[in-house]
Amino acid sequence: MPGGQSRSGPHGQGERSGARRDLNFKRPSIARVYDYVLGGRENFDIDRRAAHSFLNVIPEAGQLAKDNRLFVRRGVRFLVGEAGIKQIIDVGSGLPTAGNVHEIAHAIDPTVRVVYVDNDPMVLTHARAMLDENETSTVITADLRAPETIFDDPETRKLVDMEQPFAVLISAILHHLSDEEDPFGAVAEFRGRLSPGSHLLVSHFLDEDPRCRDLERGFMDGLGSGRFRTWDENRSFFEGLEMVEPGLVYLNRWRPDEDTPRDHPVEKLFVGGIGRKV
Ligand SMILES: C[S@@+](CC[C@H](N)C(=O)[O-])C[C@H]1O[C@@H](n2cnc3c(N)ncnc32)[C@H](O)[C@@H]1O
Numbered sequence: 001m002p003g004g005q006s007r008s009g010p011h012g013q014g015e016r017s018g019a020r021r022d023l024n025f026k027r028p029s030i031a032r033v034y035d036y037v038l039g040g041r042e043n044f045d046i047d048r049r050a051a052h053s054f055l056n057v058i059p060e061a062g063q064l065a066k067d068n069r070l071f072v073r074r075g076v077r078f079l080v081g082e083a084g085i086k087q088i089i090d091v092g093s094g095l096p097t098a099g100n101v102h103e104i105a106h107a108i109d110p111t112v113r114v115v116y117v118d119n120d121p122m123v124l125t126h127a128r129a130m131l132d133e134n135e136t137s138t139v140i141t142a143d144l145r146a147p148e149t150i151f152d153d154p155e156t157r158k159l160v161d162m163e164q165p166f167a168v169l170i171s172a173i174l175h176h177l178s179d180e181e182d183p184f185g186a187v188a189e190f191r192g193r194l195s196p197g198s199h200l201l202v203s204h205f206l207d208e209d210p211r212c213r214d215l216e217r218g219f220m221d222g223l224g225s226g227r228f229r230t231w232d233e234n235r236s237f238f239e240g241l242e243m244v245e246p247g248l249v250y251l252n253r254w255r256p257d258e259d260t261p262r263d264h265p266v267e268k269l270f271v272g273g274i275g276r277k278v
Contacts, residue, residue: 028223030176031120035095037065042095042126053222057214060266068172068203069099070260071251071272075201076104078244078255078274079167080112083199087113087159087166091144091190092173095123096130101169102137112136113159117150119143144173145181147189165197171272174237175205176225187237194277199244202237203251203272204229212269234271241275248273 028050036043036051054061079085086109090101093116105112116127116139127139138159142149150156160166168190177183191200205212207228219226235248246253251272252260261267 029120029122030173030223030225031095031118031123033223034065034172035097037062038069038097040095040097042122050222054215054218054226057218058211058266060264061215061269063261063264063266064270065172067251067261067267067270068272069097070257071203071254072101072169072171072201073099073104074255074257074260075169075171075272075274076101077108079199079201080105080108083165083167083244083276085165085167085199086111087115087161087164088169089115089117089150089156089160089166090169090171091117091150092170092176093118093123093127093139094172095126100130102131102134106136110136114138115140115150115156115159117142117144117156144170144183145177145186147186147193151193162193163195165195165199167199167201168194169201170237171201171203174202175227175229176223178225178227184233184236188239191240191277194241196277198277199274200238200241200277201272201274202234203270204234204237206231206234206250206269206271209266209268215269228269231271238273238275240277242278244274244276 025044028047032043032047033051036047088101088105102114105114114137121141124139124141131137131139138155140153140155142153174183205228207230212228216226216228248271250267251270252262252267254272
């Protein structure tokens with residue numbers, strides 16, 4: 001079980017940035033719950049309680065977050081190292097953690113430009129601190145449900161040339177949108193913006209494992225979001241794109257490294273893939 005340190009209270013860098021008034025510590029936040037499950041320190045009691053409402057259902061569920069980060073790592077390595085992508089928009093990027101997207105990309109090509117996007121202002125303050133003096137990467141506060149605000153943001157426009165190939169990462173976030181919030185429509189808008197040679201990476205909970213409904217209830221009780229969707233629903237995120245091998249698969253089956261965990265008890269709860277705009 002990850003052990004987040006208790007923080008004395010909500011007195012973070014937000015106060016210095018002016019974003020403090022927008023931070024919400026009365027409710028759990030997806031970014032902080034995820035941070036806790038990954039073993040981070042940027043979380044509070046309310047987040048840890050929310051995490052345990054699904055960890056109590058399947059204690060191994062914490063492994064899903066770790067598998068997802070490793071999937072993102074392999075995906076970014078592919079995008080930069082094999083597909084030659086030089087600009088990345090990471091939507092729902094989360095709090096800084098071990099192996100951030102710009103670090104993975106820059107280990108291969110230091111000129112890659114990265115725009116981090118999240119609707120949680122705490123991500124903005126922490127990512128800004130991380131990116132201090134980094135001219136190839138930036139962070140903006142915007143919402144996945146309004147893709148135009150991401151593409152039209154001056155920071156995005158400064159770093160990403162939409163005429164050239166770029167990659168959009170939408171990882172471990174769409175399952176936090178209800179059907180009413182139309183994750184399918186939002187992703188279709190992102191797909192519509194991709195220039196030829198651009199790529200879309202998506203990871204999302206899968207409803208194949210019969211335990212997923214109990215886990216979903218745990219997520220809904222603790223966090224108010226967390227939907228497990230079918231293979232077909234997950235495939236539809238990539239409509240019209242050419243799938244990069246091996247297609248949409250359980251996360252750990254996507255181009256595994258030698259040490260990628262395999263065949264563990266929660267493997268079938270999470271899928272991911274990368275599609276290419278031809
Ligand atoms: C589970 S974390 C995933 C972080 C990272 N993408 C990864 O795969 O490791 C989901 C992130 O999406 C953000 N998020 C949730 N809903 C969002 C929305 N509608 N627009 C933008 N970001 C959102 C949360 O604040 C959180 O930081």
